[in-house]
Amino acid sequence: MSIKLDLYKVFNAVCKYESFSKAGKVLYMTQPAVSQAIMQLERELEVGLFIRNSRGVKATKEGKLLFEYISSALNLIDAGEKKVHESKELMSGELKVGVGDTISRYFLLPYLEVFHNRYPNIDLKIINRTTLELCPLLKSGKIDIAICNLPIKDTSIKVKELMDIEDIFVCGQKYKNQISKDINLEDLGKFPLILLEPTSNSRQYVEKYMLTKGIKIKPEIELGSHDLLLEFAKINLGISCVVKEFSKQYLDKGVLYELPITEKIPKRGIGVCFLKSLSLSPSSVKFVEILEEKS
Template identity: 55%
Template sequence: MIGKLDLYRVFHIVSRNKSFSKAAKELYMTQSAISQAILKLERELEIQLFYRTPKGVVLTNEGKLLNEHVTSALGMINAAEDKILDFKMLKNGELRIGVGDTISRYFLLPYLGDFHAKYPGIKLKILNGTTSEVLTFIKSGAADVGLCNLPIQDEGLQVIPCKKIHDIFVCGEKYKELTKESIRLEQLMELPLIFLEKETISRRFVEQFLKKKGYHFSPVFELGSHDLLIDFARINLGVSCVIKEFAEESLKKGDLFELSLEEAIPSRNIGIVYLKSVPLSRAAEQFVGSIEQNLEV
């Protein structure tokens, strides 16, 4: 079948033009080459496809039947080629992104808006989850790329840091006096602390920092979202560990106040993550590139 495809294309053009000479001009071939191609197809199918007349060629009954199917098949092939071209030109396709609520709200949205405006034909699918869940999405093939809190140590993943972030402690009006001077970690441990849940990258990062300094803590609240950390601190339920870059609005408004630690927590990053072993789709490649153009780290 594959070997006959070019012959079928010649047959289709001859059938449409009802002439070897006209088909030769359309295909930029010699009339002899067209004639030889039709003879070869007739020999392989063991049927006569055309009646040769002084005015041109006319399809036999067998030729008419074949032409119906060939026209349909070539139409489907052409349609498939057009769709492939659309995918290459990003007129069609799908981009699947794994991301958590906080990074989605405070980092991803502007990039999504720009990408959708530029490539409206690409369907965007957002898979929401914690960093560990996002990594599962990527490894299972459910997501093309993920945006996660770093650090992530996994040899099978390509990790691209793209925004530096800082873990800080904030409070509401009740604890504002603590912000007048730097406080020691020992003093911090005596405060009612509010953290994210244990399995989050953000919680583990700060926890490991404090553990290296010899401190262990037991939060009064363990919450499931960064926005709740801000809300709980704002209404004076304790001192929350938040990401400074994602709490800037409340800090600027004066709803929250940053505590200055004598030993600051090291900065870290959020980044793009995808499988090393699987090539990115054209849409995913373009999306990653749009973020890499604006790297801050």
């Protein structure tokens, strides 16, 4: 096919200029080489493509028919090559990022801003899902990369950790007055707990750790949003388990208080995830570089 494609390029030029010599100049070929290429193509197709005369050449009926298709095909190839070049140079294209609401708000926004300022011609598509929902989307090709709560245990996915986060328990003024000294994890069961929904990666991480200590927690309230955990604790509906790094505004203002737990939950991470089996697109590579340089 590669040989025939070269013949079609010669054929296209001859049709366009109606001259072997002019086609040769454009293609940097000698006139005999152009003539030889056309004869080879005519032999392969078993049809005459040109009528030769002293003023040049004219396409036959079959030649005109073939030219319509070959011209369109070569234009499409040129357009495709141009799009690949533009994508490589980040002059066009799109980047599909999967991320949860909380990570998007408290972590990802500054990186999106930097990427957009550097590469304004790349369309950003943000798909908001939980970490457990993002992994199948990544594997199905519906997103290019995912920013997830770690750990991720999937051998088909590569993870680059970006930052550490710490799970803590917080409360409002009411429970702060009731808890005046250090308490252990087991003592938390005496108070109404507010946790994320069971499908949350963050919830599962905390529960699994506490189970290793022989502690099974049963929340009184389950929510789908980290922000709601903060707000519910703020109005004294119970004790919430939140990410410390994403709760600084509440803690710094003194509207929420970190409980003095005798044994802290081990830190975990946030990472960028992508498939091991596929090469990252040029836009994905640049975005990961921005994440790593600023983390």
